[in-house]
Amino acid sequence: MGSEGVFKEVELSKRFVGLTEELLGEEIFAPSPMFPTAMFATAYMPKAMGMSFRVPERAMKPAYYPPEVLYDLASIATSLSSGKTVLAKQFEEIKKEAEVIIDESSLVSRYADYQDAIVGMSTATEMIKDVSEKIDAEVDHRREGGNRKNKRFFG
């Protein structure tokens, strides 16, 4: 890839980072009966929402995403920007520009990110199962301890 291609990718990446900050800088979850605590977007939200799996370090200058990643992230960001027409249009623009510079060798390279994300979710659900079982065992253990104390106390 020539320096012109790299320049274009860096320019698109910068635009993408700026728009994402604009998108995530606002409250994106309103309080609901299910989630009464208002949840605010944070630096971690893109990962939690499956929007971006490899976020470049802030210290990395300039921001850089390869075009296939930019294309995919911009598609997701477009869907997350519903109701924010101007932002959605700008993400759509990035997506179109990134698509033109994707080459065949890198087209499917984002698969590893999806694989990581799915494995991460699978691990998280296994951990929740494990934790749930531990809570149950812990409470049983405490109840048994309490019963033994009562028995000793009351004879």
Next chain:
Amino acid sequence: MGEVVASAFKRVFDVVAKGYNGLMEFSSQLKELIENVGRRAKEEIIAGLHRIVQMLSSLSVRIISTFFAWLSSIKRIASDRGFTMNEINVKLNPITIEKVTVLGFPIPIPKISMPEVSIKFV
């Protein structure tokens, strides 16, 4: 053991949900809830677990649906640009639910399997 449970719970949040303030609160209160388990604490534990499971399920569905959208995009890009990649097959088992009983209440835990992807080139 309360410590072990609380720290395992915290690790789960490190994986997926650092931004969810309500759930982080639950995570930090968990040790106390377990140590002082009564009717109210029991209800809070069950409600918290249900919220986490629901969040995990919705994130999983979101990731899998964006994964499929991405697959259809690369198929279209390959065809529009005349790339040699001409077929992409995906086998994904549906998300199944496994029930775990906590404090006498069932908690439905989603079970997610990895998709199998194969790509053919001309």
